[in-house]
Amino acid sequence: MVKAVVIGAAGGIGQPLSLLLKQSTLISELALYDVVNAPGVAADISHINTPSTVQGYLPADGGLEKALKGADIVVVPAGVPRKPGMTRDDLFNINASIVRDTAIGIATHAPKAFVLIISNPVNSTVPIVAEVFKKKGVYDPKRLFGVTTLDVVRASTFVSEANGASEKSLEYSIPIVGGHSGETIVPLISASQPSVSFDQSKIEALVKRIQFGGDEVVKAKDGAGSATLSMAFAGARFAISVLEAAAGKARTEYSYVDVKALGAGEWSSVVGDLTFFSVPVKLGKDGVESVGAGIKANEYEQGLLKVAVDQLNGNISKGVAFVADTA
Ligand code: NAI
Numbered sequence: 001m002v003k004a005v006v007i008g009a010a011g012g013i014g015q016p017l018s019l020l021l022k023q024s025t026l027i028s029e030l031a032l033y034d035v036v037n038a039p040g041v042a043a044d045i046s047h048i049n050t051p052s053t054v055q056g057y058l059p060a061d062g063g064l065e066k067a068l069k070g071a072d073i074v075v076v077p078a079g080v081p082r083k084p085g086m087t088r089d090d091l092f093n094i095n096a097s098i099v100r101d102t103a104i105g106i107a108t109h110a111p112k113a114f115v116l117i118i119s120n121p122v123n124s125t126v127p128i129v130a131e132v133f134k135k136k137g138v139y140d141p142k143r144l145f146g147v148t149t150l151d152v153v154r155a156s157t158f159v160s161e162a163n164g165a166s167e168k169s170l171e172y173s174i175p176i177v178g179g180h181s182g183e184t185i186v187p188l189i190s191a192s193q194p195s196v197s198f199d200q201s202k203i204e205a206l207v208k209r210i211q212f213g214g215d216e217v218v219k220a221k222d223g224a225g226s227a228t229l230s231m232a233f234a235g236a237r238f239a240i241s242v243l244e245a246a247a248g249k250a251r252t253e254y255s256y257v258d259v260k261a262l263g264a265g266e267w268s269s270v271v272g273d274l275t276f277f278s279v280p281v282k283l284g285k286d287g288v289e290s291v292g293a294g295i296k297a298n299e300y301e302q303g304l305l306k307v308a309v310d311q312l313n314g315n316i317s318k319g320v321a322f323v324a325d326t327a
Pocket of ligand 1: 007008009010011012013014033034035036077078079080081082091095098101102117118119120121122147148149150151180225226227228231
């Protein structure tokens with residue numbers, strides 16, 4: 001019996017994500033929480049004849065507590081998305097408090113759940129959740145994940161396409177490490193599986209496209225938001241992997257996790273003193289089992305990693321300071 005909760009379930013990501021989770025037979029109970037329209041989304045999705053039960057919750061009458069009680073996994077796409085010209089960091093002022101309050105709810109009502117953070121800026125919101133959990137005495141770094149899967153999904157699409165093999169995109173795996181915004185997203189195309197060979201200018205163009213792929217969507221939506229459908233796909237893929245691993249199947253995914261607490265392994269020399277960094281993680285019954293190894297960055301990519309580490313330092317401190325000042 002698995003209870004999955006979506007916080008922000010009525011939003012652009014939340015609705016298709018809830019739909020995709022309803023398709024999974026691993027989930028027996030789906031709780032959809034939002035500050036608006038969650039009962040409507042839940043009523044709609046509940047008519048789908050997969051086995052899980054679906055219930056929608058609003059803040060009134062202890063809705064957050066009811067949604068979270070007994071949760072095994074909580075996925076959080078609550079918050080505002082970008083408009084053209086905005087960086088993910090521009091969202092901090094609004095989303096930081098939404099994520100902090102959500103984290104307080106999870107720490108209180110579902111302290112053992114796997115927690116998957118989608119709300120941006122992920123580089124700062126995940127440290128916010130960690131700090132809240134530490135204050136509440138319930139922090140388990142094996143169970144807290146920043147969702148960077150969309151960068152991995154985009155990279156498979158863009159690199160396979162550039163290699164003239166779009167029809168094989170599902171077979172393309174490109175390590176993406178670092179964080180989840182602009183230059184903190186570091187694609188290691190030299191370690192792509194299957195291996196690919198492009199000239200340096202093409203590689204640099206691909207790296208840019210993967211780093212700023214989200215901007216293509218923001219621009220095309222022209223004020224109506226950022227990636228929602230591809231994000232729902234990526235978020236559902238990650239959530240299902242976490243649940244499959246908890247059910248005993250070995251799974252590896254990339255995620256922005258507390259490498260300091262978990263042990264960064266081969267990534268130690270890259271991450272230095274950073275707490276959070278996206279790395280390959282081997283998932284098991286209790287979440288992260290270990291940080292994956294065996295991926296090498298070439299010289300050009302090492303330069304990209306340095307830039308990412310510098311920026312991440314500031315992003316992480318900003319999240320930590322926010323909780324110290326306000327929670
Ligand atoms: P949206 O505005 O369509 O939906 C957000 C939902 O959150 C709304 O339904 C809103 O009512 C709800 N919400 C606001 N405050 C809440 C609270 N305190 N508790 C519960 N729900 C609350 O936005 P969209 O497009 O779904 O994006 C959501 C977040 O995901 C944004 O921060 C966006 O930047 C981020 N995102 C992350 C990506 C990633 O790769 N990690 C990719 C794309 C977007």
